[in-house]
Amino acid sequence: MTLTDETVYAQGAEVGLLDDLRGNVKNDGSFDVTFYGWCIGDITYQPGDRIAMTAEGLVATAVWVRGIFVDPLYTGGDSDGSVAKPYTDVDQAYLALIQAAAYSYGYEAISLYLLSDTEWVVDKYTLSTAYAADDTAILYGNTTYDPETGEPIYNYYNIRIRGAAVPVLFTAADDNIILQFTDPQSPKLVYYHTMSGEFVMDGISLRMDTKQVTRFLPIKNGTFGPR
16 A cells, blocks of 8 residues: 655655554454554654655655454454454453553554444542552542541542553544543542553544543653544
8 A cells, every 4th residue: 555645845844744544454464453653764653743855755654553443332242352353341452452562563552443432431440559460540549538537538530541561552443433431420530531651542532521621641652643
């Protein structure tokens, strides 16, 4: 597959890298893989990044990474995370992603790829400062105490999504597919949303059904793409 930008650029002019392949899936003989970014020389860029045109022109090679697929509507009962047999539960999918990323298989990143709208319920995790072996996320709490009863009062929570051994791309089959983070508590307490590892979000819609305001706190590099 070859994409050509027919625009004529002057040397030194900024060139925006195309996002035409986001959402594409293929099989590389081992796994179903998704488009991640563009490699120029030994540097991987994200779609939408802008770089200077050289005298020789630019040739960018598409980078493909293993995908872990999620579709809550799948009814086959034999989920393995492939595009044909996606996971139906996002927690199960993300745990499989963490485990797969630990072995990398030569891929420089990994993707969580949604095939339909997916809900990630965030109030069920342990209030902790460290991940247990099978945790996909933990909650931090800001705690005060009732002056009369001494009972803890949780003012807000910070949902902290576990990082993987390689960067994680959150993407979907269509830009309008929604990844919804839901706090079903009343009142809602999840306020901060932290990504522990490097991540990219592109070609996906986010919906935060949490506290009225959400603050994103990337601990490592975080990229929100053009889509």
